[in-house]
Amino acid sequence: MHQEASIREPLILGEKTYKDITDDVIRPIEGKASKLWYIFFTVAVITALYGIGQILYLLGTGVGVWGLNKTINWAWDITNFVWWVGIGHAGTLISAVLLLFRQKWRMAINRSAEAMTIFAVFMAGIFPMIHMGRIWMAYWVLPLPNQFGPLWVNFNSPLLWDVFAISTYLSVSLVFWYIGLIPDFATIRDRLKKPLPKHIYSVLSFGWSGSAKQWQRFEEVSLVLAGLATPLVFSVHSIVSMDFATSVVPGWHSTVFPPYFVAGAVFSGFAMVQNLVIVMRKVMHLENYITIKHVEYMNIVVIVVGGIVTVAYLAEFIMAWYSGNPYEDFIYLSWDAARGPYGWAFWSLIIFNNLIPQLYWIKKIRRNLYWTFLISIGINIGMWFERFDIIVLCLNRDYLPSSWTMFYPTATDIGIYVGTLGIFSTFFLLFTRYFPVLAFNEVKTILKSSGEQYKKQHQDNH
Amino acid sequence: MSDKILYAVFGDDEVALNAAKKVTSEGVHVSDVFSPFPIHGIDPVIGLKRTRIAIAAFIYGTLGTILALSGMYYFMIYDWPQDFGGKPNFTFVDNVTSFVPITFEFSVLLAAHGMAVTFLFRNWTLPFMKAHNPIPESTDDKFVLEFRASENEKSLEEIKAMVEAGGVERIIEKEA
Numbered sequence: 001m002h003q004e005a006s007i008r009e010p011l012i013l014g015e016k017t018y019k020d021i022t023d024d025v026i027r028p029i030e031g032k033a034s035k036l037w038y039i040f041f042t043v044a045v046i047t048a049l050y051g052i053g054q055i056l057y058l059l060g061t062g063v064g065v066w067g068l069n070k071t072i073n074w075a076w077d078i079t080n081f082v083w084w085v086g087i088g089h090a091g092t093l094i095s096a097v098l099l100l101f102r103q104k105w106r107m108a109i110n111r112s113a114e115a116m117t118i119f120a121v122f123m124a125g126i127f128p129m130i131h132m133g134r135i136w137m138a139y140w141v142l143p144l145p146n147q148f149g150p151l152w153v154n155f156n157s158p159l160l161w162d163v164f165a166i167s168t169y170l171s172v173s174l175v176f177w178y179i180g181l182i183p184d185f186a187t188i189r190d191r192l193k194k195p196l197p198k199h200i201y202s203v204l205s206f207g208w209s210g211s212a213k214q215w216q217r218f219e220e221v222s223l224v225l226a227g228l229a230t231p232l233v234f235s236v237h238s239i240v241s242m243d244f245a246t247s248v249v250p251g252w253h254s255t256v257f258p259p260y261f262v263a264g265a266v267f268s269g270f271a272m273v274q275n276l277v278i279v280m281r282k283v284m285h286l287e288n289y290i291t292i293k294h295v296e297y298m299n300i301v302v303i304v305v306g307g308i309v310t311v312a313y314l315a316e317f318i319m320a321w322y323s324g325n326p327y328e329d330f331i332y333l334s335w336d337a338a339r340g341p342y343g344w345a346f347w348s349l350i351i352f353n354n355l356i357p358q359l360y361w362i363k364k365i366r367r368n369l370y371w372t373f374l375i376s377i378g379i380n381i382g383m384w385f386e387r388f389d390i391i392v393l394c395l396n397r398d399y400l401p402s403s404w405t406m407f408y409p410t411a412t413d414i415g416i417y418v419g420t421l422g423i424f425s426t427f428f429l430l431f432t433r434y435f436p437v438l439a440f441n442e443v444k445t446i447l448k449s450s451g452e453q454y455k456k457q458h459q460d461n462h
Numbered sequence: 463m464s465d466k467i468l469y470a471v472f473g474d475d476e477v478a479l480n481a482a483k484k485v486t487s488e489g490v491h492v493s494d495v496f497s498p499f500p501i502h503g504i505d506p507v508i509g510l511k512r513t514r515i516a517i518a519a520f521i522y523g524t525l526g527t528i529l530a531l532s533g534m535y536y537f538m539i540y541d542w543p544q545d546f547g548g549k550p551n552f553t554f555v556d557n558v559t560s561f562v563p564i565t566f567e568f569s570v571l572l573a574a575h576g577m578a579v580t581f582l583f584r585n586w587t588l589p590f591m592k593a594h595n596p597i598p599e600s601t602d603d604k605f606v607l608e609f610r611a612s613e614n615e616k617s618l619e620e621i622k623a624m625v626e627a628g629g630v631e632r633i634i635e636k637e638a
Contacts, residue, residue, distance in 0.1 A: 018498065018603035143537055152537035156546060161563040168567045172574040179578060182587065183601070187498065190598035206582065207591025210601050214585045215500035217513045221581045224516050228523075228570050239563055441499045441601075448476075 003449065006459045010452040011105055013288040018444050021289075025440040026188055028284050033433055036283060044425035051419010054412050055130055063133045065412045072395045072407040077131045078243075079387040080417050083268070084124035085166065085240055086261075086383060089233060090269025091117025092173050095180075096229035099222065104446045105297050108289045111439045112280060112431075113273045114177040119427040120272070121170045123420040128162070130416070158242035165239040169232055176225045182208045183218070184436040237265040244390065251320075251331030251394035260312035267305040267353075268383035270298050271376035278373050280432060289438055292367050299366040302379070306357040309386075313354065330397035332389040341406060342393050349389050352382025464637055466611040467493075468618045469596045470625040471604050471632040475501045478605035481628030482507050485607075490621055494608040496600040515580055522576030523569045530568035534561045596634060604631075610638075 012021075033041075058065055068075055091113040098106035129138050140146075141163045143153050153160050185205035192198040208214065241261035244252035274295065281290040313333055320328040321335075330336045337346045356378050360366040365375075392407050431437070448454045472478035479501055482492055492508040495501065505512075535554055538544075538561075543552045551557040582588055600606045609621050622633060 022498075022602050143533070149542055152542055154544075154546070155534045155538050155564060156551065156557070156560040158563075161567070164564045164567040164571075168571040172570065175574060175578045179581065183498070186593060186595075187601040189593070190595070190601045202593070203589050205593070206587035206589055207593045208585075208587050208601075209593045209595040210496050210498060211595070212495040212497075212501075212504060212508060212510055213513075214587070215497065216505055216510060217515055217581055217585055219500055220513050220515050221577060224519050224577060225574055228519075228574050231566070232570055235563065235566060242563075444603075445499050445502075 003458065004455070006455060008450075009291070009293040010455050011108065011289075011291065011293065011450040012443065012447055013291055013452050015453045016288065016447060016451060018447065021440050021444055021447065022187060022191070024286065024289070025436050025438045026191060028432070029188060029434060029436065030192070034283070037429065037433065041426070041429045044422050044429055047418060047422025048426045049422075051416055051422050054415035054419055055126070058130055058412055058416065059135055063131065065410060067408045067410045067413055069405055069407070071398045071403050071405045072392055074391050074395065075407045076388075076409055076413040076417060077127050079384065079391055080420065081124050081127035081131075082240055082261075082387040083384050084120045084127070084420065085237065086265035086268045086387075087272045087380075088117045088120035088124060088169075088173075088269065089237060089262075089265035090273045091115070091120075092169070092176070092229050092233050093266055093269065094273070095176065096226040096233065099226040100230060103297075104450055105294050107439055107442045107446060108286075108291075108294055109273065109277055109298075110442075111177075111180065111435075112277060112437050113269075114173060114180075115431045115435070115437075116272060116276055116428065117173050117269075118170065118177060119424050119431075120269075121166065121173065122427070123424050125166060125170065126416075126420060158239060158246050161239045162243060165236045169236045172225070172229055172232060176222075176229060179218070179221060179225070180439055180442075181435065182206055183210060183441050184439065186210065187441060188436065234262050237262045249394055250325070250327040251333075251390065254316065254319075256312055256315055256319075260309065260316075263305045263308035263312065264383060264386060267302060267309055268380055270302045270305070271379035271383070274298055274302075274372055274376040275380070276428065278369050278376075280437060284432065284437065286438065289443060292369070295369065295372055296367050299360050299372060302376075303357060303360040303366075306353070306360075306379070310354045313350075327399070330394075332393035336397065337389070337393050340397075342389070342396065345385055345389050345393065349382055349385040352378045353386060354382075356382075466618055467636045467638050468609040468611075468621060469634040469636065470607045470609070470622075470630045471597065471599075471634065472607070472629065473604060473631045475499075475605050477629045478607060479504055479507070481625055481630065482607055484628050485621065485624050488616075488624065490609065490616055490624065491613045492607050493610045493613055496595045496606040496608070498601050498603060498605075501605065515577060515584065518580050519573045519577035522580075523573030525576075526569035526572030527565055529572070530565040531558075531561065534564065596636070 066075070066077065091110075094106050094113045095110040098110075129135050132138055141153060141160065182205055185201050186208035189198060189201040189205045192201060238258035238261065241257035245254055245257040247253060277290055278295065281287050316331075317333040320331050320333060328334065332346070337343070356375055359371065359375060365371045396406060397404055470481065472481065475497065478495070478497070482495070482504060486492060486507055495504055495508060538551060538557060539554050595601060596606055596608070597604060607625070609618065611618050614621065618635070625633070
């Protein structure tokens with residue numbers, strides 16, 4: 001059997017058996033939801049309904065209800081789109097990339113991170129769709145035969161690449177997630193006694209029996225899907241960045257964008273996972289499975305990708321200055337941005353994304369849940385500002401000073417954004433209530449190598 | 463045709479694996495294994511061949527590449543060539559670089575979904591299917607070896623004695 005160095009911290013705390021792992025994870029599904037859950041859920045649903053109302057208002061009235069103007073013709077909509085897609089990057093990174101690297105700590109968090117990914121990409125998808133104005137014509141982005149020639153969509157455009165990238169990413173993540181869920185649903189099916197829930201989980205489990213051949217195929221599928229999903233993670237945000245990078249707007253037209261966007265996406269994605277997981281482990285009593293060490297591992301990833309983001313900012317800043325191009329003096333990372341009317345947005349970006357995460361170099365802070373929670377919220381604010389800055393700060397200083405202007409969000413802008421947070425939370429809360437939040441059958445496979453009591457036994461034998 | 467089945471239930475994956483090794487070394491055929499998670503190393507012991515599902519995925523992926531490239535050739539070069547900002551795309555070679563992202567995405571799309579569908583059909587795990595694990599605990603913390611009388615020269619009584627020596631927790635006999 002695989003042995004692990006005894007100095008490595010255990011990933012499963014306490015004296016656990018296989019049965020304990022099942023019990024601990026399924027207990028919340030079998031029991032009644034707590035009062036806290038109902039409070040969260042009510043707030044989330046109300047926010048979601050408000051957001052849906054705002055979206056319907058937008059669709060009924062037109063995109064004019066947003067604060068866009070002729071200079072700043074992209075703002076919160078695309079900011080929120082990129083922000084949500086970015087958040088949706090951690091899940092597949094955790095489950096696919098870390099699977100390829102055989103990182104055992106991924107097992108406790110991959111299920112909830114993937115759920116977060118899928119819901120975040122849903123939210124991201126809303127923005128380009130409603131941004132079209134006439135959402136009922138959204139199918140025009142597909143190359144379908146039509147009565148205009150037929151006139152086809154432009155396969156040279158990154159906007160169309162995005163359509164393919166996001167839909168592939170969403171559907172592949174969904175399939176990857178669901179296949180992982182099947183054996184866990186089977187366990188729930190075999191435990192439940194009440195006929196209706198039993199029947200529902202029986203349907204969801206697709207009649208999984210756990211035979212040797214099924215497991216063999218399962219492992220092969222997981223591995224190959226991880227192999228396929230890994231380049232997908234990198235391609236999706238690269239393509240999102242090309243929406244900007246292939247344009248001619250100063251500040252957007254930048255070759256560093258693809259790697260820098262991918263790093264930024266992982267950065268914000270992990271921060272969001274931290275926020276969700278820290279609350280979840282407490283409320284659902286999963287402290288023995290999602291340990292402080294897991295949080296620390298994620299914080300180490302955060303500081304690495306955060307470092308890449310910081311270096312990319314510096315490169316942008318220096319290149320803008322070094323180019324000697326006067327238009328580059330007004331991009332989102334420039335002296336003008338720092339001193340101009342959007343200075344507050346510029347400094348929010350620098351403080352939240354570059355300075356505060358440096359606290360993670362201190363071991364006490366990266367192992368502290370309160371600090372991690374706060375810094376993670378800060379990173380998500382910072383990453384939102386990154387996209388806002390790229391879009392609005394590069395546009396607000398147009399080529400002619402007579403067209404210089406500001407962007408002011410309307411209630412609809414804010415409402416839709418807050419609404420997507422509500423829809424996202426609604427989905428996530430339903431997930432924690434009815435789905436196994438931990439890939440517990442997978443966690444069982446590391447019990448003997450990374451479980452606390454097994455590690456102790458192993459050490460004592462030596 | 464009636465067949466007799468013997469299920470040997472184990473409480474630990476390593477014990478089950480060792481028992482399987484022991485019985486197979488004495489010429490007994492293990493028909494199937496049911497477990498809550500994959501028991502690593504049991505496939506060669508019970509004589510399971512490696513799955514070819516990855517090869518299927520490769521074929522689906524190649525199909526995706528071909529479809530994406532030929533589709534884009536048809537849309538952009540053959541059917542309605544357009545001049546974008548003085549950058550004509552009347553030949554495939556000039557344009558193929560901007561077809562790379564979608565070719566990649568579409569190949570992954572077909573490979574992943576083709577593989578998933580193949581997985582579900584080959585496993586015969588689809589919505590509304592019935593599970594056939596012998597005991598419900600085998601998806602929780604029990605590991606079950608299945609022996610069929612028709613597939614073994616040794617009698618089930620002999621096999622029973624062998625697994626009992628190998629640390630079995632419980633034995634279930636069934637007529638199929």
